[in-house]
Amino acid sequence: MSAIDPKTQANEYGLLIDYEFCTNCHTCEVACKKVQGLTVGQFGIKTLEDGPRKLPDGSWEWTYLPLPTDLCDLCAARVAEGRLPSCVHHCQSGVMYFGPLPELAKKLAEKPKQVLFSR
Amino acid sequence: MAINEYNKDLYKEDWRWYEDGYEVTRTSVWTGPGCHNGCGVLCYTKDGKLEKIEGDPNFGYNQGRLCLRCINMVENIYNNDRLKWPLMRDGEKGENKWRRVTWEEAFDWIEETYAKICATIKNEYGGIGPEGIVVLSGTGRNAMWHGAMVLRAVFGSPNIAFGFLSADSCYQPRMTANLLKEGDCWILDASQLHPDRYDNKDWKCPEAVLVWGNEPLASNPDGFVGHWIIDLMRRGTKLVVIDPALTWLASKADIWLRVRPGTDCALALGFLNVIINEGLYDEDFVDNWTYGFDELKQRVQEYTPEKVAETCWVPAEQIVEAARLYANAKPAGVQWGLAIDMQISAMEASAAISDLVAITGNLDVPGGNVLVRYAYNSSKKYGCGIEFISPEMLDRRIGTDQSPIHKAGYTPFIPPDLLLEAMENGVPYRPQMLWVHGTNPIANMAGDAPRVYKAWQNVPYTVVCDYYITPTAVAFADLVLPMAMSVERDSFRSWWQPLRSITQCAKRYHECKMDEELVLELGQRFNPGFFGQFEDLHAFLTWMINDDGHGVDYDYDELNHRVYDWWEFNETYEKYKKGLLREDGQPGFVTATGLYEIYSPLFDVWGFDPLPHHMEPFEGPYSTPELYQEYPYIYTSGHRHIGLFHSEHRQLPSMREVHPTAIADLSPEIAEEIGVVEGDWVWFENKRGKCKQQVHIAPGLLPNLVRARHGWWFPEKQGAEPVLFGVFDSNGNNLTTMGVHGPTHYGAPYKSTLCKCYKVTPENDCSPSEIVTQKGGFGYVSY
Structure with missing residues (x-):
């Protein structure tokens, strides 16, 4: 990836997380x-x-989800560099992706159990 | 290769460059912080100070990723609690009073004390002298060859031991079983031996992996990054997890076998029963490359899935299903762990699991379990410096004559349990100095820690080399030496693959010394005949990596510039077919028969059962039913925290925010039975002692199991006794053993004993640290 002007980031870039x-x-x-x-x-x-919780079929559900907070600026300074x-x-685990929202939205459709965070 | 696309202008493949006022050094890091890996990093320094650190995307091993230990590197290096200069005890032991001394004064003291020790051993025990010094080593980090060289090449003593790790119960049973059966150790193949990792053309992704007695995500064991398992899962690998606890991986597994602790050998024999009787083994490998298959076939008939189900508390149909899944997957691998070592059947379980790998045709194949050696065959680890020890001096080793495997030279260590006895009873002689090189035994690996504390009072001198003042240093040390951390050191790593540079990029904190400098400078005082040949540290390190012609043919500076050097041997599969393993160049394994020895002739000679067999845990529902009435819960110690390493990192605010205290796992059933809720504190107690930990109720845990946390002490508490940083308050090893092990002298029941558990109340609350340091302990119980 190449350097990005931090001013252009709002509502254009996001984080895709394969939770x-x-x-x-x-x-x-x-x-x-x-x-x-x-x-x-x-x-x-x-x-x-969330979990661990035993499901009716006897299997287990146990999920972690990284949630960006209000302090997340998508590492504007790093991204600018x-x-x-x-x-x-x-x-x-290599489960986080950064990029323009339209690109990440495409990636979102590729597999289940992902979420897309915009900023 | 990388997970993400990285900016190649910023992430270069050079070894050093300059940008934005930073000097950037590309190298690997290993110790401190402690870990078993050695990931690739980029160190950003200004004026010799580390400002920030990032994972190196151009190193296949970690592909830019880092765990909490490296992310917290700056916080660790410049922590104000860190040792700044050598400290000499300036009060009684346990008072935590010190005076600052120079390195020169420290070395003078060591020299004077050495002379006194030699005189005592000669006059009182009729010995040679230097054997009165014993080096204690911690787990495998970049402080392995250093303690060994101080011991042998500097002092000339033959006695090195793990820091009271009873029956060498960490990786040693598994490695030794591998060495006896096939002459080399194996590891799960996650393509880590190839620089291009998952893109490598020769590699295959395992169809299935048995994660056995291991929580790799938290423990990152033995040169294996736990998250490689995630990489494999994303590529379709199925998991069979063998664990009494519902780990996160177990929750994702295709099959989770909730095994009773200490019964892994029986389970492996049950798998072998299914695989052999159903003809699921690799006939070609068995016919051409193994010795003693028919004997194993006969043995496993005693281990039907039904019988094993009763022993292991796992349903018989699950055993059959898991055995078939593993045997039918091509290739399939085993990722095994510490829990296998921490039982009296450790060697037997390791042997049986090795047999599983071999007879299913998964040995040394892509995506199976591959045979590895230290990069460039460098043998300089715990065993290094052995050439400085005469045969006469080797015979003076403590306890080695009582264990055939130790006596035969399969390990450079003396048995820690017999070292403890020598401290207690002075036979064959009383150790005069413990040189503690990067280990904190009473907080960490010592079984029956209160007993070790008591016996240590009999040792006149103790030197501790560490980063921080530890409970071990306060309780016993005369002299504490401050050591440099990874990015402050010039060193190297040859553990498996590749050979890696560890390049100094930050100035050393105050007066800290690199372990490498300590060896060289002490050596120049004590053994100038040898160490005098090195004009500087890099010349010494060149000698190390050249390894008497076994290692690389270039010098240390060249290694720094190469950063990584991938050894072709470790990249090659089916080495036994290609004649790459044996010195005679013939195909086969490094064993007497040249074959994989299912039936072990060596075990036969030594008087051990040559085939694996199950032994009931030392204390348990079937072996000690009366004790089980009084102590109705199975107790495992050593439960790891993700991101922490053993007893390290408790000084760091960022680590303590994630892991505030010793939080143990209780099953929901036990919590209900004893009336505790999440966050309560409970006592774990058995006939050896007790400790208190905080409750986490862990769904899925084997219903009568508690899992005590590992390595806790509290740097924020008072250092002086009776508090001693609270080292015995939450110490899981108040309940474990020393001197209890299987017939091979390997494997102690750290993870398979018994306890009772009840709530801490104002009425019963007390300080175990005070009981141990002031009141003589909980009352020693003999076995």
Whole structure:
């Protein structure tokens, strides 16, 4: 990817998250804190948990979902330099994608259990 | 190769460049922080200070990804609690009083103390002298060869042990079983041996993986990044997870076998029963490359799925289904873990699982379990410096004569359980100094930690090399030496693949020394005849990586410039067919028969059962039914936190925000039975001792199982005794054992013992740390 003017970002770029494979490794949370210099208790992205819950057929549902907060600016400064947002760069499961919303919307249709966050 | 598309102008493949006022160094990191991996990073420094760090997208191993340990690197290096200069004890042991000394003074003290120790061993025990010094090592990190070299090449002692890791119960049973059966160790093939990873043409994605006794996402074991399992799942790999707990991976598995702790060998034999009796094994491999199949065929008849179901508390039909899934998948792999080591049947279980891999034709094939060696065959690990030890001195090793596998040289270690006995009873001699090189035993790996604490009082001298003041340092150390962390060090990593540079890019914090410098400088004092040949550190490191002609043929600076060097041997499959394993160049394995030894002639010679067999856990519902009445829950210790490593990182605010305290798993059934809710504190107690941890109610957990957390101490609490950073308050090892193991001397029941569990109340609350440090412990119970 090439450098992006941060001013053009609002409502144009977003994060696509394939939550099927989020393991709650906390990498996105802390990678974000380091970039933004956030103190304990503050998050730019926070992982939510559902489950584990036993389903009627005996299988288990256990899902984590990283949720960008109001402090997330999609790493505007990093993106302006031509880098990926730090959470995307470092995600251990590789489940986060950054890009223009129309492109991500196409990717969203490619597999189930994904969500698209706009900003 | 990379997961995302990265900007190639910013993420270069050079080893060092300059941008925006930063010096950027591309290298790998390994210790500290502790871990088993060595991921690729880009270090951004200004004026010798690390400002930020990112994952290197141009290294297939981690592909830009990082875990909390590296992400918190800056916070760790410049943490004000870090040791800044050498400290000499300036009060009684346990008082946490220190005075600052220079390295020169520290070395003088070591030299004077060395002379005293040699005199004591000579005069009181009729020994040689240096064997009075014992090096304690922690788990496998970039502090392996350093302690070994200090021990052997500097001091000339033969005694190195894990830091009271009872019966070497971490990877040693699995590695040793591999070495005995096929002469080399195997690992699951997630294409990590190829630089182009999942794009590699020779590699195949495993159709199925058995995740056995392992939580890879949290533990990142033994050179295997846990999230590679996710990469495989995304490529269609089916999982069979064998775990008494519902891990996140278990919740996603095609089959989850909720096995009773300590019965893995029986389960493996049950799988083998199904696979052999249904003819699902690889006949070609069995006929041409194995020894003793018929004996195994006979043995597994005792392990029908129905019988194994009773032993393992797993339904028989699940055993059959899982065995078929694994055997029919081509290729299929095993990702195994620590839980296999932490039972008295550790060696037997490891042998049986090795047999599974072999007879299904998954040994050394793409996407199976591949045979690996340290990159460029560099053998310089825990065993390094052995050439400095005379045969006479080797015979002075503590306890080695009591274990055939140790005596035969399959391990460079002395048995930690027998070291403890020598400390207690002075036989064959009382160790005079414990040189603690990067381990914090009483917070972490020591079984029956209160017993170790007590015995350690008998040792006159202790030196601790570490990053922070630890409970071990406060309780025992005379001298504490501050060590440099990864990005402050010049070093290398050859654990599996590839050979990696570890290039110093940040100035050392205050007066910290690299482990490598410590070896060299101490060596120049104690053994100038050898260490005098090195004009500087890089010359010494060149000697290390050249490895007497076994290693690479270039110098250390060249390695820094290459960053990564992928060794062709480790990229090659079916090496046994190609004559690549044996020194004689013949096809086959490095065993006496040249074959994969299903039936182990060596075990036969040593008086062990040459075939795997199940042994009931040391304490359990069937082996000690009366005890089970009093202590009705199965107790496992060592439950890992994702992102933390053993007893490290408790000083870091960003880590403590994620993992605030010792939070244990209780089944919903136990929580209801004893009347506790999420967030309550409970006591775990058995006849050896007790500890308290906070409750997490874990759905899916085996109903009568509790999982105690691992490695907790509290740097925020008082260091001086009786508090001692609260090291015994939540210590899961107040309940575990020393001196209990299977016949091979490998495998202790850290993960298969018994306890009772009840709520902490104002009436029963107390400080276990005070009980251990002031009141003589919980009352030692002999077995």
